Amino acid sequence: MVMPVRTPDPSQTRASGVHALGFTGDDSALARALRRGHPGAPAALFDRYGRHVEGVLINLLGFDGEHEDLLHEIFAQALTCINKLQDDERLKAWLTSIAVHTARSCLRRRQRFRLFLRRAAQQDLPVSVADAETRRAVGRVYRLLERMPTELRLAFALRFIQGMELTEVAAACDVSLATIKRRLAKARRRFMLAARGDSALASWVVPDQEGQR
Amino acid sequence: MTRRDPLRDLGQRVAEANRAALAERSVLTAVRCRLLATPKNVDMRPGLELGDRRCGVACVAGALVGLVAG
Numbered sequence: 001m002v003m004p005v006r007t008p009d010p011s012q013t014r015a016s017g018v019h020a021l022g023f024t025g026d027d028s029a030l031a032r033a034l035r036r037g038h039p040g041a042p043a044a045l046f047d048r049y050g051r052h053v054e055g056v057l058i059n060l061l062g063f064d065g066e067h068e069d070l071l072h073e074i075f076a077q078a079l080t081c082i083n084k085l086q087d088d089e090r091l092k093a094w095l096t097s098i099a100v101h102t103a104r105s106c107l108r109r110r111q112r113f114r115l116f117l118r119r120a121a122q123q124d125l126p127v128s129v130a131d132a133e134t135r136r137a138v139g140r141v142y143r144l145l146e147r148m149p150t151e152l153r154l155a156f157a158l159r160f161i162q163g164m165e166l167t168e169v170a171a172a173c174d175v176s177l178a179t180i181k182r183r184l185a186k187a188r189r190r191f192m193l194a195a196r197g198d199s200a201l202a203s204w205v206v207p208d209q210e211g212q213r
Numbered sequence: 214m215t216r217r218d219p220l221r222d223l224g225q226r227v228a229e230a231n232r233a234a235l236a237e238r239s240v241l242t243a244v245r246c247r248l249l250a251t252p253k254n255v256d257m258r259p260g261l262e263l264g265d266r267r268c269g270v271a272c273v274a275g276a277l278v279g280l281v282a283g
Binding site: 042043046047050051054055058059062063067068071072075076079125126128129130134135137138141159160161162163188191192195201204205206 | 219220221222223224225226227228230231232233234235236237238239240241243244245247248249
C-alpha cells in the first residue's frame with residue numbers, strides 16, 4: 001500500500017522558513033560573537049543565562065516589583081560592557097557578578113531613600129507554590145535580611161540561598177576569600193540571633209546545630 | 214554522624230520556594246522582548262521615580278535654573 005505523501009504548501013514553507021540565524025557555540029564563542037556584533041548573539045546570551053540570572057536576582061532580593069527592571073538592566077549592561085569581560089570562559093560567573101552588583105546598587109538606593117520611599121514592594125510568594133507556613137517563613141527570611149548591612153546580606157544569600165561555593169561567592173562579590181569568610185561568619189551570627197526569636201522561623205533553624213560552616 | 218547546617222537547610226527551602234514561584238511569575242519573556250526589541254539595548258525604565266539617579270539630577274538642575282532665574 002502506498003501512503004499518500006503531503007506536499008508542503010510553498011507559500012507556507014517560505015513564510016516559516018525565514019528565521020534570524022541563531023547562535024550556537026560555547027561561552028567563548030558566544031562572547032566573541034557578542035563583541036563582533038553577531039545578530040543572534042544577544043538572544044543566545046539571554047536564552048542561555050536568563051533563567052540563571054533571574055534565579056540569582058530573586059534569591060538575593062526576594063520577590064519584589066523591581067525584578068523585571070533589574071533583570072533587564074543586568075543584560076543591557078552585559079551587552080554594553082562585553083568588552084570588559086576578560087576571560088570568555090567565565091561568562092556565567094561574569095553575569096552573576098553583574099547581577100550581584102546590580103542588586104547591591106538597588107539595595108543601597110533603597111536604604112538611602114528609605115525615609116522618602118514607600119516600603120519596597122516585597123511580594124508574597126504565590127499561594128499555589130507553597131503552603132502558608134513556608135510563605136510566611138520565606139517572607140520573614142527576607143525581612144531579616146533587610147536589616148543586615150548590604151554586603152553581609154549579599155554574601156549570606158549567595159552562600160546559603162543560591163548555594164554557591166565560597167570561592168564563587170568571593171568572586172561574585174569581588175573580594176578575597178578571607179573577606180567573604182569574615183562576612184559570612186558575621187551574617188550567620190546576626191541571622192541566627194534574629195531567627196531564634198522569630199516564631200515563623202523557629203522550626204527552620206535548630207539552635208544546637210549552630211556554628212557550622 | 215554528619216550534623217547538618219540549619220542555614221543551608223533553610224537556604225535550600227527558600228531557594229526551592231523561589232524556584233517554584235519563578236515558574237509562575239517569571240519575567241523572562243517580557244524582558245527578552247524588551248531587551249531584544251530595544252535599539253542598542255538601552256535601559257528603558259518606564260518612568261522617573263523618587264530615588265532614581267535621574268531624579269537627583271533633575272532636582273539639582275531645577276535648583277540651578279531656579280537660582281539663575283531668581
